[in-house]
Amino acid sequence: MAVSPAVAGDGRETGVCAPSGFVAGAAAADIRDHGGDGRLDVAIVRSQRPCQAAGVFTRNLVKAAPVVISQLTLRQGRVQAVLFNSGNANACTGVQGFRDALAMCKAAGDACDLDPAQILVCSTGVIGRPMPMSRVLGGVRAAAAALGPEAGDGVARAIMTTDTVPKQAVRRVEIGGRPVVVGGVAKGSGMIHPDMATLLALVTTDAPVADGVLQPLLRRVTDQTFNCVTVDGDTSTNDTLLMLANGAAGGEPVSAGGGGLAALETAVLEVCDELAEMVAADGEGATRHFRVEVRGAATVEQARLAARTVAGSPLVKTAIHGCDPNWGRIVAAVGRSGAAFVLDRCRVVIGGIPVFVGGAPVDADLEVIRCIFGGRRVDLGIDLGAGEAVGHAWGCDLSDGYVRINADYTT
Amino acid sequence: MAVSPAVAGDGRETGVCAPSGFVAGAAAADIRDHGGDGRLDVAIVRSQRPCQAAGVFTRNLVKAAPVVISQLTLRQGRVQAVLFNSGNANACTGVQGFRDALAMCKAAGDACDLDPAQILVCSTGVIGRPMPMSRVLGGVRAAAAALGPEAGDGVARAIMTTDTVPKQAVRRVEIGGRPVVVGGVAKGSGMIHPDMATLLALVTTDAPVADGVLQPLLRRVTDQTFNCVTVDGDTSTNDTLLMLANGAAGGEPVSAGGGGLAALETAVLEVCDELAEMVAADGEGATRHFRVEVRGAATVEQARLAARTVAGSPLVKTAIHGCDPNWGRIVAAVGRSGAAFVLDRCRVVIGGIPVFVGGAPVDADLEVIRCIFGGRRVDLGIDLGAGEAVGHAWGCDLSDGYVRINADYTT
Numbered sequence: 001m002a003v004s005p006a007v008a009g010d011g012r013e014t015g016v017c018a019p020s021g022f023v024a025g026a027a028a029a030d031i032r033d034h035g036g037d038g039r040l041d042v043a044i045v046r047s048q049r050p051c052q053a054a055g056v057f058t059r060n061l062v063k064a065a066p067v068v069i070s071q072l073t074l075r076q077g078r079v080q081a082v083l084f085n086s087g088n089a090n091a092c093t094g095v096q097g098f099r100d101a102l103a104m105c106k107a108a109g110d111a112c113d114l115d116p117a118q119i120l121v122c123s124t125g126v127i128g129r130p131m132p133m134s135r136v137l138g139g140v141r142a143a144a145a146a147l148g149p150e151a152g153d154g155v156a157r158a159i160m161t162t163d164t165v166p167k168q169a170v171r172r173v174e175i176g177g178r179p180v181v182v183g184g185v186a187k188g189s190g191m192i193h194p195d196m197a198t199l200l201a202l203v204t205t206d207a208p209v210a211d212g213v214l215q216p217l218l219r220r221v222t223d224q225t226f227n228c229v230t231v232d233g234d235t236s237t238n239d240t241l242l243m244l245a246n247g248a249a250g251g252e253p254v255s256a257g258g259g260g261l262a263a264l265e266t267a268v269l270e271v272c273d274e275l276a277e278m279v280a281a282d283g284e285g286a287t288r289h290f291r292v293e294v295r296g297a298a299t300v301e302q303a304r305l306a307a308r309t310v311a312g313s314p315l316v317k318t319a320i321h322g323c324d325p326n327w328g329r330i331v332a333a334v335g336r337s338g339a340a341f342v343l344d345r346c347r348v349v350i351g352g353i354p355v356f357v358g359g360a361p362v363d364a365d366l367e368v369i370r371c372i373f374g375g376r377r378v379d380l381g382i383d384l385g386a387g388e389a390v391g392h393a394w395g396c397d398l399s400d401g402y403v404r405i406n407a408d409y410t411t
Numbered sequence: 412m413a414v415s416p417a418v419a420g421d422g423r424e425t426g427v428c429a430p431s432g433f434v435a436g437a438a439a440a441d442i443r444d445h446g447g448d449g450r451l452d453v454a455i456v457r458s459q460r461p462c463q464a465a466g467v468f469t470r471n472l473v474k475a476a477p478v479v480i481s482q483l484t485l486r487q488g489r490v491q492a493v494l495f496n497s498g499n500a501n502a503c504t505g506v507q508g509f510r511d512a513l514a515m516c517k518a519a520g521d522a523c524d525l526d527p528a529q530i531l532v533c534s535t536g537v538i539g540r541p542m543p544m545s546r547v548l549g550g551v552r553a554a555a556a557a558l559g560p561e562a563g564d565g566v567a568r569a570i571m572t573t574d575t576v577p578k579q580a581v582r583r584v585e586i587g588g589r590p591v592v593v594g595g596v597a598k599g600s601g602m603i604h605p606d607m608a609t610l611l612a613l614v615t616t617d618a619p620v621a622d623g624v625l626q627p628l629l630r631r632v633t634d635q636t637f638n639c640v641t642v643d644g645d646t647s648t649n650d651t652l653l654m655l656a657n658g659a660a661g662g663e664p665v666s667a668g669g670g671g672l673a674a675l676e677t678a679v680l681e682v683c684d685e686l687a688e689m690v691a692a693d694g695e696g697a698t699r700h701f702r703v704e705v706r707g708a709a710t711v712e713q714a715r716l717a718a719r720t721v722a723g724s725p726l727v728k729t730a731i732h733g734c735d736p737n738w739g740r741i742v743a744a745v746g747r748s749g750a751a752f753v754l755d756r757c758r759v760v761i762g763g764i765p766v767f768v769g770g771a772p773v774d775a776d777l778e779v780i781r782c783i784f785g786g787r788r789v790d791l792g793i794d795l796g797a798g799e800a801v802g803h804a805w806g807c808d809l810s811d812g813y814v815r816i817n818a819d820y821t822t
Contacts, residue, residue: 062746062754092742094771127739128772237743314725315817322818328538331503332648335473343473360505361539399818400811406726407733407810 015152015168018183019206021048021248025146026154029139031087031125031132042139043158045202046081046112046147051244053079053120054214056222058239064091065101066121067238073105073120080118082202082242083108083143084159085125085136086187091237092128100131107137111144122200122240124161124187152183159187159200162284162405169274171267175260178251180207182267186275188229188282201226201241203271207264208247210255217265218243225272228304228393229280230312243268280394281377285401290320290378292393294339296347297384302339303391306384309337311395320378321397325369327355334382345385351378426563426579429594430617432459432659436557437565440550442498442536442543453550454569456613457492457523457558462655464490465625466531467633469650475502476512477532478649484516484531491529493613493653494519494554495570496536496547497598502648503539511542518548522555533611533651535572535598563594570598570611573695573816580685582678586671589662591618593675595682599640599690612637612652614682618675619658621666628676629654636683639715639804640691641723654679691805692788696812701731701789703804705750707758708795713750714802717795720748722806731789732808736780738766745793756796762789 017024026043030036055074057067073079083104090097101121109116123131146154156166167186172179186201203218222241247253254260281289292310297303310316313333319326330348334341348356351372355364372378428435437454441447466485468478484490494515501508512532520527534542557565567577578597583590597612614629633652658664665671692700703721708714721727724744730737741759745752759767762783766775783789 060743060746061752062742089739092739092767092770092772094769096771126737127743128737128767129739130772237739237746314813318814318817321814324817324819326537326539328500328503328540328648331473332471332538335471335648341472356503356539358505359503360507361503361541398814400814402725403729403732403809403811403814406729406735408735 015156015185016045016183016202016204017149017152018170019181019204021206021246022204023147023149024151024155025143026151026158027139027142027146029135031085031135040154040158041085041087042143043084043155044081044108044143045155047244047246049246050078050080051246052209052214054218054243056218056241058236060237062237064089064123064238065093065097066090066123067240069101070120073117076117079120079244080114081112082120084122086159086161087125088123088129088131089125089127089238090123090131093130096130100133104136104140107140111141120242124200124238127237156185163187163282165282167275167278169271171270173263173267175207175263176251178249180249182271184271184275186279188279199236199239201275203243203268205245206249207245208251208253209245210253213254213256214243214245221269221272224269225276229276230308230395277394280396283396284405285399286396287399288376288378289394289396290380292380295383295390296386297389298340298387300389300391303389306334306337306339307391307393309333311393314398317398320373321399323370323373325366330380331356339384340386341384342386347383349381426567426596427456427594427613427615428560428563429581430592430615432617432657433615434558434560435562435566436554437562437569438550438553438557440546442496442546451565451569452496452498453554454495454566455492455519455554456566458655458657460657461489461491462657463620463625465629465654467629467652469647471648473648475500475534475649476504476508477501477534478651480512481531484528487528490531490655491525492519492523493531495533497570497572498536499534499540499542500536500538500649501534501542504541507541511544515547515551518551522552531653535611535649538648567596574598574693576693578686578689580682582681584674584678586618586674587662589660591660593678593682595686597686597690610647610650612686614654614679616656617660618656619662619664620656621664624665624667625654625656632680632683635680636687640687641719641806688805691807694807695816696810697807698810699787699789700805700807701791703791706794706801707797708800709751709798711800711802714800717745717748717750718802718804720744722804725809728809731784732810734781734784736777741791742767750795751797752795753797758794760792
């Protein structure tokens with residue numbers, strides 16, 4: 001199948017607005033109480049018609065109120081809009097948090113002429129503080145008033161917290177002879193770890209999709225993309241990845257046994273993989289990011305486990321930050337990962353240079369490794385020698401910038 | 412039972428030399444190849460007679476050669492000495508690493524007039540580099556030549572890597588009417604995580620101990636002390652906690668059903684708990700350390716799991732570093748720990764101040780929390796509301812110092 005990474009439409013419609021039949025609006029509601037600095041912090045994405053919807057949520061037992069509300073909404077039926085805010089996570093906020101999340105859906109429904117039960121809600125920001133509801137609701141109304149086809153970038157900016165760049169991706173694909181577009185937006189910079197989606201992400205498509213197809217598709221894609229990113233090992237209370245398919249492209253619905261499924265899934269996978277790499281690259285304080293490719297694992301799960309353990313190791317992350325060719329830390333991280341491996345068939349390669357083969361060090365030029373670690377992106381390859389399975393993970397270096405960002409987050 | 416924390420003997424005999432019948436020696440062998448800077452890096456601890464011995468080792472699948480050798484030695488019989496070096500871990504060094512570890516035991520045996528099979532060996536330092544054996548063996552001979560009752564401090568210094576202070580502890584206890592001494596030494600600063608002992612530690616005692624008693628005692632103590640420390644979540648290839656009991660105090664051997672066991676175990680527990688807190692407080696780059704006490708857990712294992720997860724969370728660690736009263740991160744870490752809890756019975760207390768009770772925030776004075784986080788030691792209390800079990804963990808803050816230390820370790 002041919003999947004084109006080009007920007008869709010006329011070039012103005014980006015991210016979640018690239019597929020037909022989606023509009024969006026963003027507003028600056030000063031949720032952070034920074035004296036009205038004009039920073040976008042509320043966004044609405046609305047489909048012109050009801051959508052097939054799917055969601056993957058945090059596995060943290062402490063789920064923010066909007067996560068619980070959105071999970072329930074998804075079970076009830078079709079969805080037509082998603083409401084986002086940044087600056088406050090509405091987590092650990094007791095029963096008032098649920099009232100506030102529902103009031104946000106109500107306000108968005110009123111302003112968008114939709115049933116509140118058709119609206120998903122996502123919040124991100126500081127935990128344990130009450131939502132400043134008068135400002136939030138003003139923001140919801142302003143975002144709804146701004147709805148239009150050119151606000152994909154506004155959505156990407158409104159959901160940013162410590163992110164330094166907005167994150168969007170688009171793919172075009174042909175299904176049943178008709179052009180179909182998949183668009184995505186994500187935020188995520190810290191509190192990012194596998195076993196959860198990234199902090200907040202939304203994928204939209206105008207593909208028509210049959211009942212029962214979208215949720216398993218999104219789960220499969222998540223396992224290969226957002227669940228392969230680790231920034232700091234902390235799992236958020238708010239992580240949410242949503243997908244909406246509105247069918248505006250027309251044609252036969254993509255079904256579980258049909259030929260269009262692989263094409264659609266590939267496009268969604270590419271959008272999510274691009275977003276996942278952007279999340280790793282924009283990890284809090286990151287100066288570079290890296291991909292860990294694990295081969296020779298007994299199972300796919302073990303391949304991913306080993307890759308994530310290496311990607312999450314503070315000692316690997318600091319070594320890459322400091323361009324220190326201390327590859328023994330990679331082997332040590334693999335050894336504690338829980339994945340089976342055969343030491344005398346194990347192999348570690350850094351940017352194409354073998355450093356550890358068959359249980360013993362190779363006489364590699366450490367100055368070359370140092371240069372490889374100095375790049376914007378580093379590729380680590382590990383063969384466990386225990387099977388045939390493959391998996392990967394994205395990580396970023398650990399810098400003093402991470403410490404600075406997180407030592408003074410709420411103040 | 413009365414356990415005295417006072418230094419044993421005449422005050423000169425500290426740490427592992429405090430119990431009767433143990434001598435030690437340390438030497439500077441320049442294993443780091445720093446131009447002969449005089450830093451102690453080899454140590455031997457020798458008992459005057461064969462000991463009951465026990466060991467707890469890293470669960471990392473990549474075990475350094477000295478770990479494998481020491482595990483085999485422990486299975487074979489009685490032990491009479493322990494050989495340490497810092498500066499090189501002898502890990503990921505292939506078959507040559509085994510030859511080198513065995514050659515170290517041989518040299519120590521020759522120099523101490525012992526069978527090499529009675530000698531345990533422990534290495535710590537950089538991974539994946541061949542041991543500089545001519546300097547190492549010279550150090551072994553020099554340490555053996557220096558054996559005496561006053562070298563406890565020398566041992567503590569010789570095993571330091573990024574540690575900033577030597578770590579020793581002593582307890583005196585009476586068993587069967589006779590004074591018994593327990594001494595300990597530890598090193599550990601980074602690559603410290605539960606599910607392993609700390610990097611290197613040795614506990615000595617002159618208590619007489621019956622067969623089969625020491626190993627289960629040491630395992631129980633480890634679970635409550637060193638396995639409760641986390642600095643960075645990385646599990647080393649070399650972690651080793653050893654215990655030797657030489658019986659020099661005389662009297663009836665402590666047996667599984669006997670009255671002396673509780674007294675001995677309490678003394679060992681206190682020595683290891685003191686060392687564990689010192690390891691946390693000296694975590695790489697740490698400016699303060701903290702204790703997480705979890706109550707109301709369904710099981711002891713879940714209490715410890717929740718405590719460790721909070722103690723290991725980079726977001727909690729950076730908040731404490733920055734005196735940021737962002738307690739929501741504590742709740743989020745508990746929520747992802749895997750321990751069962753009941754949100755509306757959950758309670759989080761910082762230095763005695765409740766901040767989160769029954770699933771909702773308390774209107775706590777955040778400036779007071781900020782002051783509490785500014786102390787040298789911080790106490791966090793969490794009630795999961797799910798049972799009666801209790802557990803704890805030690806952690807330290809995450810500072811830019813950690814990043815600096817680890818970004819440039821091998822160079």
